[in-house]
Amino acid sequence: MIRRRLFNLAATAALAGLALSGAAQAAEVIKLGAIAPKTGPLAGGAVVTQWPNIQLWVEQVNARGGLDVGGTQMMIELIEYDDKTNPGEHIKLAQRLAEQDQVDFVVAPYGTGFNIAAAPIYGRYGYPMIAVSAITDKMDELTERYPNLFFTLGTTTAFVDGVKEILVEQREAGAIGNEIAMVNVADAFGIELADRARELFTEAGFELVYDKSYPLGTPDLSPVMKGAKDSGAKAFVAWSYPPDSFGLAEQAIIEDLDVSVYYSAVATSFPAFGDAYGGKINNVLGAGGTNVDDPAIAAYRAAHLDVTGKVADYWASANTYAALQILEQAIEGAGTKDKETVTQYIKDNSFDTVMGTLTFENNVSHTFWSVGQWQDGVFRGVKGTGVEGAVPVRLKDGWVE
Amino acid sequence: MKPSGWQELLLAALFAMLAAFVPLVANGYWLSIAVTAMMYLALATSWALFSGPTHYISLATGAFFGIGGYLVGSMMSDYQLAFWVPLVVAPVVAALLAMLIGLATLRLSGVYFVIFTLGLAEMIRNLISWIQNNFLGSRGLYVLTDLRDQHIYWMLLAVAAVVYLLGWLINRSRLGFALRIIGNDETVARHVGINTATAKVILFTTTGFFAALVGAIIAPRWSYIEPNQVFSPQLSFLVVIMALLGGAGRLWGPLVGVIPFTIIWEWVGVQFPNQSFLFMGLAFLLIVYVLPNGVVGRIEQLRARLREREA
Numbered sequence: 001m002i003r004r005r006l007f008n009l010a011a012t013a014a015l016a017g018l019a020l021s022g023a024a025q026a027a028e029v030i031k032l033g034a035i036a037p038k039t040g041p042l043a044g045g046a047v048v049t050q051w052p053n054i055q056l057w058v059e060q061v062n063a064r065g066g067l068d069v070g071g072t073q074m075m076i077e078l079i080e081y082d083d084k085t086n087p088g089e090h091i092k093l094a095q096r097l098a099e100q101d102q103v104d105f106v107v108a109p110y111g112t113g114f115n116i117a118a119a120p121i122y123g124r125y126g127y128p129m130i131a132v133s134a135i136t137d138k139m140d141e142l143t144e145r146y147p148n149l150f151f152t153l154g155t156t157t158a159f160v161d162g163v164k165e166i167l168v169e170q171r172e173a174g175a176i177g178n179e180i181a182m183v184n185v186a187d188a189f190g191i192e193l194a195d196r197a198r199e200l201f202t203e204a205g206f207e208l209v210y211d212k213s214y215p216l217g218t219p220d221l222s223p224v225m226k227g228a229k230d231s232g233a234k235a236f237v238a239w240s241y242p243p244d245s246f247g248l249a250e251q252a253i254i255e256d257l258d259v260s261v262y263y264s265a266v267a268t269s270f271p272a273f274g275d276a277y278g279g280k281i282n283n284v285l286g287a288g289g290t291n292v293d294d295p296a297i298a299a300y301r302a303a304h305l306d307v308t309g310k311v312a313d314y315w316a317s318a319n320t321y322a323a324l325q326i327l328e329q330a331i332e333g334a335g336t337k338d339k340e341t342v343t344q345y346i347k348d349n350s351f352d353t354v355m356g357t358l359t360f361e362n363n364v365s366h367t368f369w370s371v372g373q374w375q376d377g378v379f380r381g382v383k384g385t386g387v388e389g390a391v392p393v394r395l396k397d398g399w400v401e
Numbered sequence: 402m403k404p405s406g407w408q409e410l411l412l413a414a415l416f417a418m419l420a421a422f423v424p425l426v427a428n429g430y431w432l433s434i435a436v437t438a439m440m441y442l443a444l445a446t447s448w449a450l451f452s453g454p455t456h457y458i459s460l461a462t463g464a465f466f467g468i469g470g471y472l473v474g475s476m477m478s479d480y481q482l483a484f485w486v487p488l489v490v491a492p493v494v495a496a497l498l499a500m501l502i503g504l505a506t507l508r509l510s511g512v513y514f515v516i517f518t519l520g521l522a523e524m525i526r527n528l529i530s531w532i533q534n535n536f537l538g539s540r541g542l543y544v545l546t547d548l549r550d551q552h553i554y555w556m557l558l559a560v561a562a563v564v565y566l567l568g569w570l571i572n573r574s575r576l577g578f579a580l581r582i583i584g585n586d587e588t589v590a591r592h593v594g595i596n597t598a599t600a601k602v603i604l605f606t607t608t609g610f611f612a613a614l615v616g617a618i619i620a621p622r623w624s625y626i627e628p629n630q631v632f633s634p635q636l637s638f639l640v641v642i643m644a645l646l647g648g649a650g651r652l653w654g655p656l657v658g659v660i661p662f663t664i665i666w667e668w669v670g671v672q673f674p675n676q677s678f679l680f681m682g683l684a685f686l687l688i689v690y691v692l693p694n695g696v697v698g699r700i701e702q703l704r705a706r707l708r709e710r711e712a
Contacts, residue, residue, distance in 0.1 A: 039678075041629065082670075084677070087623045087630055089670070092433045096671075099430035113625040116543065120624065121429075138543060145545060186534040188542075188627045194534075213534045215527055216629065
């Protein structure tokens with residue numbers, strides 16, 4: 001168990017502050033549990049999107065004296081575990097949080113599978129679960145089964161729809177033709193997205209002149225990219241994961257892929273993606289997006305860099321932070337640690353977050369970015385649902401800096 | 402030998418009866434540890450059925466376990482079948498596969514067999530990803546049932562008990578005798594007219610059957626199945642470590658290994674979340690150097706020494 005040293009620090013600081021103002025009082029504690037990968041295949045994503053936001057939020061809340069729970073200030077004590085990207089491990093640890101540590105609230109897990117695996121347990125103990133990094137088309141069925149589960153990052157279909165809209169617009173503008181080259185990583189989410197895209201793209205009158213998959217962890221993507229190049233399509237779409245989104249960009253640069261629309265899915269929005277290829281990936285599209293010009297987002301990003309020392313990613317980071325803000329406002333709004341009351345509060349109210357005002361309709365929030373684009377060093381949202389500040393899509397024009 | 406055999410069986414039955422009461426007294430957390438322990442107990446005992454007497458170290462557990470979990474996911478999610486259908490089908494599929502693999506590879510011996518089984522889980526995972534990608538299309542495999550930890554625990558306990566009973570029966574049969582001879586010296590076994598290939602294939606098939614059954618039973622607990630997660634090479638290694646720790650030579654060896662190991666493993670995971678793999682490697686080394694015949698081997702050694710002293 002790693003109890004955050006940070007908590008102690010913040011607690012001491014806050015206590016000192018209170019003492020100075022002459023309002024010293026015994027600090028009550030509210031326990032928060034968080035389980036997500038620190039090792040294993042999903043750790044790469046979790047240390048970018050999940051963990052830094054938990055750290056940031058806990059530190060900020062504690063710095064201002066903790067949560068106001070019905071008139072009592074309560075400092076957050078964070079209990080965190082590594083699930084090793086293993087669902088069996090995650091389930092066991094979730095039980096541990098509930099039974100041994102007896103935490104008051106939990107941070108929803110990282111990854112679709114883990115949210116679904118943990119939902120029955122957290123549901124049984126009544127914890128509200130505001131899932132962020134979980135994208136599925138089965139939200140209705142899942143939220144009906146687990147009424148404590150909330151979704152905030154959109155559906156598989158919304159994801160593919162964003163890309164389809166861009167393709168249709170660019171076809172109308174004459175930038176691309178009917179031909180699309182599409183590749184996908186042969187793993188759960190990649191397969192699911194590609195499958196949905198095949199239907200939606202074909203319905204929209206596109207022709208997949210190149211449609212190939214590659215196994216997860218393929219080190220050499222040059223045959224994939226050569227094939228896409230030979231197809232002559234002016235639009236390239238890749239339903240890819242973190243390692244291969246990078247690998248594909250690298251190959252596109254080497255092959256000098258001649259397209260007007262280039263899209264790769266997960267991890268394109270990571271700051272490391274921009275750092276790796278600089279100006280060469282200007283106008284590359286990817287999953288996610290954010291509106292950096294929004295003052296709330298800008299302040300959040302500055303605090304993220306300041307506290308964690310890392311640039312926030314341009315997608316789910318803000319949603320993850322917003323989910324924590326929802327939890328915060330629900331606990332303070334309900335004025336109690338009672339889980340059922342807080343869960344009901346989440347269903348009935350709207351929340352003022354960095355992502356704007358969020359509300360839940362049948363436990364699903366319809367405010368999220370689906371497609372973003374690297375534009376002069378910043379990954380900006382170009383397509384989204386319920387969000388403001390989308391910028392026009394630009395055309396990809398070569399791979400030189 | 403015979404009366405002690407019955408005694409052993411009686412003790413095992415008593416243990417199983419006691420174990421059945423665990424869900425009634427344990428809270429959610431301890432029950433979830435008990436489920437994990439019971440899962441490894443069933444896997445390690447069935448592993449030891451084959452690898453114990455023959456000394457063929459099989460790393461295929463993860464592959465068969467994965468087939469069980471994956472088929473439950475696919476049949477329930479893609480074809481809307483009830484949970485019990487894949488529960489019956491998966492072990493049969495895995496057993497058939499184990500038989501084919503056994504026929505093809507059990508002529509190999511020693512290290513070749515180990516390497517082949519290590520690669521097997523990876524091969525099947527990739528094959529399944531390929532099939533999913535090209536033929537099925539995946540929407541994520543959901544296993545949504547109303548089964549809770551105690552139900553899964555009881556099912557696993559039943560499997561473990563059956564495996565144990567089966568092992569007990571095999572030990573007392575001509576087949577068990579043949580396997581022990583194969584383990585001691587395969588050439589001799591062949592010379593005295595034992596059909597070594599058939600004996601090995603039968604046992605390997607049994608192991609595959611039960612590993613898949615355990616994988617299928619555990620699937621509802623995970624709720625969401627991804628090939629990358631069910632075909633875990635780590636599982637194969639953990640099963641081997643636990644069985645070796647207890648001692649694969651005796652049927653109740655894995656029992657002695659699994660329970661302490663699960664608890665220690667849990668403790669390590671909580672205390673040193675970032676070093677657990679290091680611990681796994683150290684455990685492997687320690688077992689091989691200090692307890693080559695497992696805890697059971699040590700106990701028997703001590704008993705023998707005591708007897709010598711008395712004499």
